[in-house]
Amino acid sequence: MAQNERNATDLRTAEPRLPVYPMAVDLYETADGLVLMADLPGVRRSDLNVRLDQGVLTLEGVARTEPEAPGQTPVALEFRDALYRRTFTVGSGIDPSRIDASLQHGVLTLRLPKAEAAKTRKIEIRTEKN
């Protein structure tokens, strides 16, 4: 736990004033691996960290939601700038070298392929011939 906390503080150190929130995620499992979708509205690619370390997956992103227009004052706010962070234990069954991550329309899609050893294997049953 202490190890994870230390590794997960890159963006936290860079943005100490932002509140930290977990993001909403969907997680699916296919025959080949896990598919994780994370809502990250306002997070640019350069402000996103994805890390897998000792079976712990850490997602971190800084959401910047202010409009780039001069002289604006807030009238009504339902969200604000934040640091999204969440960690997941994925264990040793994931092949870390083949993880695929893409960010589109503020959604991170992570494809985590299962390591060969963790895949479901069909076992053929022999019949004894007398």
Place this chain on the structure above:
Amino acid sequence: MVFYRLPESAIFRNLREQVDQLFRDFEGPRFADESAGFPAMNVHSSAEEVVVVAEVPGVAPADLDLSLTGDTLTLRGKRNTLPKGVEESWYHRRERRTGDFVRMITLPDRVDAGRIQAECRDGLLVVRMPKAPESRPRQIPVQAS
């Protein structure tokens, strides 16, 4: 009575942040206030324009429908959260909202409907609406009698 706020020492700031974090952890995974509806919206205003920012992660610009009637802004859309090659029944966890949505908000000022600009970036819809001439601040000269 006057209260003075003393500078916070690092140790108390750290403790306060940890307690704040504890309460946020109870609140669950959604950080935006969606009690008024999805998507969550922020409204900003300047002397020149009204700007509305909506959180629409995973919605392609083509799936958004934005309209203005009087001073009511309506945003409709459809959100499909299922990734390619995945069946709905294969989920372990589903926290993201899915399906059709509609949200209406009343703008704080009259805007010029002909000059509205809307664009998507990083899952945010940013709508910039120049104020109508009658809604802009007007300087009123004060005269001595």
